[in-house]
Amino acid sequence: MNVVDAMIADRLQKALRGTVRQNEPMARHTTWRVGGPAQLFIVPADADDLRIALEILAEADCPWHACGYGSNVLVRDGGINGAVIHTGYLRGLEIHPSGRIVAEAGVPLMVLVRRAVASGLAGVEALAGIPATIGGAVAMNAGAHGQAIGDGLKRVTICRKDGCREWPAEALEISRRHCLLPENGFILSAQLQLQPGDKNELARRMLEVLKTRRAAHYVGAANAGSVFRNPEQQAAWRLIDAAGLRGRRLGGAQVSEQHANFITNDGSATATEIETLMQEVAAAVAQHSGAQLEPEVRIWGELNMTGNV
Ligand SMILES: Cc1cc2nc3c(=O)[nH]c(=O)nc-3n(C[C@H](O)[C@H](O)[C@H](O)COP(=O)(O)OP(=O)(O)OC[C@H]3O[C@@H](n4cnc5c(N)ncnc54)[C@H](O)[C@@H]3O)c2cc1C
Numbered sequence: 001m002n003v004v005d006a007m008i009a010d011r012l013q014k015a016l017r018g019t020v021r022q023n024e025p026m027a028r029h030t031t032w033r034v035g036g037p038a039q040l041f042i043v044p045a046d047a048d049d050l051r052i053a054l055e056i057l058a059e060a061d062c063p064w065h066a067c068g069y070g071s072n073v074l075v076r077d078g079g080i081n082g083a084v085i086h087t088g089y090l091r092g093l094e095i096h097p098s099g100r101i102v103a104e105a106g107v108p109l110m111v112l113v114r115r116a117v118a119s120g121l122a123g124v125e126a127l128a129g130i131p132a133t134i135g136g137a138v139a140m141n142a143g144a145h146g147q148a149i150g151d152g153l154k155r156v157t158i159c160r161k162d163g164c165r166e167w168p169a170e171a172l173e174i175s176r177r178h179c180l181l182p183e184n185g186f187i188l189s190a191q192l193q194l195q196p197g198d199k200n201e202l203a204r205r206m207l208e209v210l211k212t213r214r215a216a217h218y219v220g221a222a223n224a225g226s227v228f229r230n231p232e233q234q235a236a237w238r239l240i241d242a243a244g245l246r247g248r249r250l251g252g253a254q255v256s257e258q259h260a261n262f263i264t265n266d267g268s269a270t271a272t273e274i275e276t277l278m279q280e281v282a283a284a285v286a287q288h289s290g291a292q293l294e295p296e297v298r299i300w301g302e303l304n305m306t307g308n309v
Helices: 006-015 047-059 109-118 136-138 199-217 237-241 270-288
Strands: 021-024 037-045 064-065 073-075 080-086 093-095 099-106 153-160 163-168 188-195 252-253 262-267 298-300
Touching: 006 021, 006 037, 006 047, 047 080, 047 153, 047 163, 047 188, 064 136, 073 262, 073 270, 093 109, 109 136, 109 199, 136 188, 237 270, 252 270, 262 270
Parallel strands: 037 080, 064 080, 073 298
Antiparallel strands: 021 037, 093 099, 099 188, 153 163, 153 188, 252 262
16 A cells, blocks of 8 residues: 655645655664665654644654664565654753753764763663664663663653643653553653762763673674563573574574574665564474563564555
């Protein structure tokens, strides 16, 4: 189904100050470096642009995905019937001496972490090195080393077709790698409250975390981090390893030798190869240990190419 016609694209192009592209290859916008084209690729210039884009897309009944760094998504080879709204221009960041931080969705998480640490604010230093934007980090409740973005989160401004409003963090049912966004809600910005800390100690912790991450996560090829969620009381990588799948290859996709819960793309993989390998891994683990692995990565799009704009 082709849900985007040239008239919607034209309307968006006229109405927005940001970028509107057609048939944009999503391999350019995901860390796995795979994925067919999005029929529409929109980068709103600011909050007003975002609101207008959401309104036009809703009127045209055009589905959309919000996209940040693309480090937790697998876009299928057939591309996306609909729109991708990218947060690339939403980069406002305010850090107040009181520890209050207001960050727009497209701010790289690492920028926020560095600025917080340099300001002597504690609560996000262990998130250093997670490849994320603030929007993606909040949507996934990104976390590591016992810290998660949701810990210091107070309010989230969420836009929908009828406007933007603030939601208290408690309303979003934040839990491990989970955040319940209202339907068709796009995170515009997040407000965090951090605590005062010792700058030197925070910087030491941040560097330590980066070092650990480099050792554990450097897999030498394009990837999307952990592919599967950890089942209750178990580590997905251990289950995958125990099933003898470390190093398993399918075309250009491979279960990483360094980290068994990562699947790498050697540069030639298709999204179908990655997804099929994921299915093989989940089936082999279920057979070996009885554990059911659920994907942590979000899967978007169509298996086969469809007519585009
Ligand atoms: C090498 C590597 C290491 C990683 N390590 C970790 C780790 O230690 N801990 C961890 O938690 N994750 C980790 N990840 C996964 C990933 O970085 C996180 O899930 C991150 O939060 C995704 O952010 P993003 O900006 O890339 O979001 P995307 O991948 O672009 O999107 C992820 C989801 O968030 C939604 N989203 C994005 N922006 C918005 C928005 N503005 N409004 C509404 N929804 C939005 C998308 O629609 C999608 O459903 C790792 C990934 C890689 C590649």
